Amino acid sequence: MLKKFFSTAFFVIFAIFITSCTTENGASSQNLASVPASETETPVIYTSFHAIHNFTQLVVQDILPVRVLITPGVEAHLWEPTAQDMVNIHYAAVFIYHGFGMEHFVDSIRASVGGSVPFIEASANVTPALQDADPHLWLNPLYALTITETIKNALVQLFPEHSAAFEQNFEVAAENFLALDLAYQAAAADFVRRDIVVSHGAFAHLAYAYNLNQVAIEGLDDHADPSPARMAEIIDFVQANNVTTIFYDEDDTLATAVANATGASVAMLNTFEGLTAGDYFTVMYQNLQALVLALS
Numbered sequence: 418m419l420k421k422f423f424s425t426a427f428f429v430i431f432a433i434f435i436t437s438c439t440t441e442n443g444a445s446s447q448n449l450a451s452v453p454a455s456e457t458e459t460p461v462i463y464t465s466f467h468a469i470h471n472f473t474q475l476v477v478q479d480i481l482p483v484r485v486l487i488t489p490g491v492e493a494h495l496w497e498p499t500a501q502d503m504v505n506i507h508y509a510a511v512f513i514y515h516g517f518g519m520e521h522f523v524d525s526i527r528a529s530v531g532g533s534v535p536f537i538e539a540s541a542n543v544t545p546a547l548q549d550a551d552p553h554l555w556l557n558p559l560y561a562l563t564i565t566e567t568i569k570n571a572l573v574q575l576f577p578e579h580s581a582a583f584e585q586n587f588e589v590a591a592e593n594f595l596a597l598d599l600a601y602q603a604a605a606a607d608f609v610r611r612d613i614v615v616s617h618g619a620f621a622h623l624a625y626a627y628n629l630n631q632v633a634i635e636g637l638d639d640h641a642d643p644s645p646a647r648m649a650e651i652i653d654f655v656q657a658n659n660v661t662t663i664f665y666d667e668d669d670t671l672a673t674a675v676a677n678a679t680g681a682s683v684a685m686l687n688t689f690e691g692l693t694a695g696d697y698f699t700v701m702y703q704n705l706q707a708l709v710l711a712l713s
């Protein structure tokens with residue numbers, strides 16, 4: 418149903434655009450002039466949400482424009498594209514998304530755009546060590562490295578004229594991903610507590626990598642409110658295991674409720690989905706700092 422709506426909406430808009438460009442010969446150059454130059458000349462790279470935008474920018478820097486569908490501050494899991502988004506993707510040189518169940522809207526965009534735009538699934542080469550439906554693979558720095566490498570390889574194929582710069586930029590990023598992983602490993606070795614209670618269960622792959630035990634208050638990607646029984650269970654867990662900190666990433670209501678009931682404090686653990694801007698390394702070192710405070 419949704420897919421059909423998007424196909425139809427896109428077709429109608431596209432038909433209007435084509436008509437306006439072809440029926441008025443004299444005005445066609447004027448019409449095209451009103452379209453941003455980036456949509457007619459410079460190839461534009463489109464990305465799905467903040468993490469993928471940032472990883473792509475690590476590779477591309479300012480060589481080509483990199484845009485993002487879901488602007489920072491907008492909830493990524495429940496987002497749906499507009500007809501204008503469909504048009505933007507249609508004119509993109511490539512669309513890069515995370516995959517692994519993160520973007521539910523990709524199939525409807527692909528159906529509308531057809532085969533004219535390459536779609537790159539950035540997580541395609543990640544084989545998670547943990548069998549889990551948690552789509553937030555990028556919160557493991559080594560998976561983020563693989564994701565960025567997949568993006569780089571795709572862009573080198575699509576833009577061979579920039580391959581040397583893309584390879585060089587990726588090498589710098591790769592060193593930073595490896596250093597980040599080592600920093601997490603070193604800190605985790607000294608943790609005296611292993612339980613992380615989080616409002617949004619986005620950290621399964623990070624927790625697995627550094628031998629932590631994630632306990633999530635709400636649903637995995639629908640932000641469904643927990644039942645009173647689940648809240649009671651979480652509160653019991655916090656008290657029984659001397660958990661000192663309840664983590665939130667967007668809305669601190671649930672974390673604060675658990676904290677108030679247990680005497681724990683609240684702190685932010687950023688999922689890097691785009692609730693705030695900023696680059697991956699800054700956010701992940703801030704997250705590490707929060708974990709050190711809570712678990713040491």
Ligand SMILES: [Zn+2]
Binds near residue numbers: 553617619638690
């Ligand atoms: Zn999420």
